[in-house]
Structures are given as structure tokens and as C-alpha cells.
Amino acid sequence: MALTRNFLLFCSLLPFFILPSLSKTSFRPKALVLPVSKDASSLQYVALINQRTPLVPVKLTLDLGGQFQWVDCDEGYVSSSYKPVRCGSAQCELARSKSCITECYASPRPGCNNNTCAVLPENTVTRTGTSGEVGQDVVSIQSTDGSNPGRAVSVSKLIFACGGSLEGLASGVKGMAGFGRTKISLPSQFSAAFSFDRKFAICLTSSSSNAKGVVFFGDGPYVLLPGIDVSRSLIYTPLILNRVSTASVYYTGEPSSDYFIGVKSIKINGKAVPLNRSLLSIDRIEGTGGTKISTVIPYTAMETSIYRAVTATFVKALAKVPRVASVAPFGACFNSTNIGSTRVGPAVPQIDLVLQNSAVFWTIFGANSMVQVKSDVLCLGFVDGGLNPRTSIVIGGYQLEDNLLQFDLATSRLGFSSSLLFSRTTCANFNFTSNKA
Ligand SMILES: *[C@@H]1O[C@H](CO)[C@@H](O)[C@H](O)[C@H]1NC(C)=O
Ligand SMILES: *[C@@H]1O[C@H](CO)[C@@H](O)[C@H](O)[C@H]1NC(C)=O
Numbered sequence: 001m002a003l004t005r006n007f008l009l010f011c012s013l014l015p016f017f018i019l020p021s022l023s024k025t026s027f028r029p030k031a032l033v034l035p036v037s038k039d040a041s042s043l044q045y046v047a048l049i050n051q052r053t054p055l056v057p058v059k060l061t062l063d064l065g066g067q068f069q070w071v072d073c074d075e076g077y078v079s080s081s082y083k084p085v086r087c088g089s090a091q092c093e094l095a096r097s098k099s100c101i102t103e104c105y106a107s108p109r110p111g112c113n114n115n116t117c118a119v120l121p122e123n124t125v126t127r128t129g130t131s132g133e134v135g136q137d138v139v140s141i142q143s144t145d146g147s148n149p150g151r152a153v154s155v156s157k158l159i160f161a162c163g164g165s166l167e168g169l170a171s172g173v174k175g176m177a178g179f180g181r182t183k184i185s186l187p188s189q190f191s192a193a194f195s196f197d198r199k200f201a202i203c204l205t206s207s208s209s210n211a212k213g214v215v216f217f218g219d220g221p222y223v224l225l226p227g228i229d230v231s232r233s234l235i236y237t238p239l240i241l242n243r244v245s246t247a248s249v250y251y252t253g254e255p256s257s258d259y260f261i262g263v264k265s266i267k268i269n270g271k272a273v274p275l276n277r278s279l280l281s282i283d284r285i286e287g288t289g290g291t292k293i294s295t296v297i298p299y300t301a302m303e304t305s306i307y308r309a310v311t312a313t314f315v316k317a318l319a320k321v322p323r324v325a326s327v328a329p330f331g332a333c334f335n336s337t338n339i340g341s342t343r344v345g346p347a348v349p350q351i352d353l354v355l356q357n358s359a360v361f362w363t364i365f366g367a368n369s370m371v372q373v374k375s376d377v378l379c380l381g382f383v384d385g386g387l388n389p390r391t392s393i394v395i396g397g398y399q400l401e402d403n404l405l406q407f408d409l410a411t412s413r414l415g416f417s418s419s420l421l422f423s424r425t426t427c428a429n430f431n432f433t434s435n436k437a
């Protein structure tokens, strides 16, 4: 497919709130809910979104820091309600597009239209960026009162990108659902469409059987069986904006759409791990360093010196337990017959990510730190992120499971629950039985 791309100059200041339009129904939901399952082989978290006309369920890999939803439209995208976004339009501006597909030399279809706004959909699993057409289509999603799903509501013109590479994504997946810090990420568009709080929460399940974790768009309550409102017991820390994009392909001057938090130190069993502090802050010019949260890497990755220090301190704190040969990709493995178990997983030293002050920390207990690789082997579930990674610490999926994380975009604040196992519930405990009258 030959694309001619012209760079456009946007000189008109279009009104900022040309938003996906509401469906005709007068019912205005306060929050929405989306089931998310864990794919056993790729370890990705997969959401099912109903889109197009007629509606079809589309599997998308959840990408917390992703800029927008993208779908591979070459894979049989059929919809009577699909509309390409024209170059220079308000929607094109909202998408921060810097280029225009003037001509597509094939018969018109979603993903191939003339004079269409273009963006760079990124497969953040393989870190490949491609070009894609910006389009709009209907999305239907269930509303919620926080305890059960309610009636379905729709957004008639949800903005997304038609394009992208599916390589490395879970089987059956057609694209990625971007939840990042942009105006066209799914949380931003849902909040705008229904005028509810610019907040969303993710609660990823550790189970890859039939269990489903949950994503809430909007404010709490976020109720998990047996009737626990997790939104009431969150700890808060500021979300930090990295002014330099962390995407694989981007235009100069674009900020990162990833969610960063300010980890100041790491403690294991209350003892500080010796670290090079400068790696923990974000370099203002290069945008390197710092700590971000990701749903597309299965295990937390740490810059080599941090990884080594954390592993060494952890091994020392667990010295009573015999180490066994490492099992890749992990570096520190133990004979689990010598490790007891607790409500929050294997009885191992707790790891605290210390945040804005010494009284605020994210504790990682055994259920989120230890990975069972064989019946008698448990490994510390962190991986070596290499010598010069873009971001020093990337908190990955395993460390997020059965923890609820609320992202408040208006106040730029993260609320986190720590392990829900303490409260005797899990992320698979949302009651997905609809209670619509
Ligand atoms: C785009 O315009 C060119 C030239 O006018 C035409 O040949 C082509 O078929 C058009 N493509 C689409 C997808 O409409
Ligand atoms: C700490 O990290 C910074 C940033 O990577 C590096 O420039 C510096 O040399 C490191 N300091 C030590 C003592 O390793």
C-alpha cells in the first residue's frame, strides 16, 4: 500500500471539546465497566470491546500507557458506521496528528481513504510503530453502579487508529486499547462522552482460567465480592508527566503518554536498598529514567544496577532459604518447600517502593513478588532491564495483579490498594451478572 504523506500545518485553533458524540439515549451513566482476562501464553491482559455496525466483539490487548485504541483494519474490518477522520479536522487535531494520507491507491475501505488524518499506532509489546488512518466508529460498553454491570451505552464516534502490527500480541487480538495520557485514549473519550469524572481504575486478575479482572471508567464505588468497595481504601501518590515521549516512534516535542510515579527508594524488610538515586528521577531533557507502570510487560524490569542491588538485598533477607538454579528470565530462585505461605502469598521479605515521603509506600507482598516456575521452585519475579533503558523501573503486570489502581487524570494522582488478598478479595471478584431492571 503506497501512502503519500504530506505534513500539514495546523494554524486554526479549533475548539478543544469536539468530542465523541453521545448516543441518543437520555440515560447518562456515572461509570462504565469492562471485563479483562489474562491470556495464559502471552501473559497479556485482553479486553473485549463491542464495536462497529453491526456490533462485533473485538479483542484488544490492554495498554495502560498507550496513546489511543488501534485496530488492524486489514483483518476484515466491516462496518457501516466507520468514518475516516479528515485532515485538518478537529478530531485530527485532538489526535495530535502531524501528517495526512493524501492518497491511498486501492479501493476505499477502513484504513484506506484519501485525505485522511494519520497517526503512528505503536505495538508496545514488540515496540514497532507504523502509520495508520484515524477513524471513528460506534463503541458499545456496559454502564455500572460500581457493583454490577447495568445497561449498555454507546459512543457513536469513538476516535481510534486503523493500522498497526499484530505481531507478538495474544492470539485472536485485533489491536491494542490505549489508556494513556492523551485526549483520545479510551478513558479520556469515555469521560468526555458521558461527562463523568476523568478517572479510571484497573484491577488485573492473576488467574488465566475463566476468571475476569475488571476496568472501571469513572469514579467509584468499585465493589468486589463480598461487597468490598475498594475505592474507599486507596493510598495516593502524584502521577508524574514525562515531558519527553517514551514511544518508539514520535514527533519531537510530544510528551509521554505513560504514567510515571515518583519512586524515591526501595526497601526490603524495611532496609533501604543501595541505589543510584539519579536513575530514579526523570531527566528533564532526555526523558530517561524514572518509574512507570505498564500492562504490556509481564514482570517488572529494572535497570541493571537497580536489579542487581534489589536481588542481592532480597537474597540476603531470605538467606535461610536454599537458593536453586535460576530459571530464565529470573535471576533469584529458591526451593519453595522451605517457604511458608500467608494470606498475601509466599512468606518472603516484603518489598516497599517508597514514594513521595517515607510514610507513603507501595508494598509488594509474596503473591506479587514470587513466581512459581516449578512445583518446588519460586523465583523473584523481576527481570534485568539492561544497562541503559529508557525508563529505569517499569512496573509490570505480575506486580499489578490483584491490586486496584485508580488513575485520576484531572488531579494527576494515582490511588493504589496494595494487595486485595489482605481484604480477602481479588480482582476476579467483580460481579459481572447484570442487574439491569
Ligand atoms: C484517491 O484518489 C486517487 C486519485 O484521485 C484515486 O485514483 C484513488 O482511487 C483514490 N483512493 C481512494 C481510496 O479513494
Ligand atoms: C548514576 O546514574 C547516572 C545516570 O545514569 C550516571 O550518570 C552516574 O554515573 C551514576 N553514578 C554512579 C555512582 O554510578
Ligand SMILES: *[C@@H]1O[C@H](CO)[C@@H](O)[C@H](O)[C@H]1NC(C)=O
Residues within 6 Å of the ligand: 324, 335, 336, 337, 376, 377
Ligand atoms: C527442595 O527441597 C526438597 C526437600 O529438601 C528436595 O527434596 C528438593 O529436591 C529440593 N528442590 C530443588 C529444586 O532443589
Ligand SMILES: *[C@@H]1O[C@H](CO)[C@@H](O)[C@H](O)[C@H]1NC(C)=O
Residues within 6 Å of the ligand: 148, 225, 431, 433, 434, 435
Ligand atoms: C451478583 O449480582 C446478581 C445481580 O444483582 C445477584 O443476583 C447475585 O446474588 C450476585 N452474586 C453474588 C455472589 O453476590
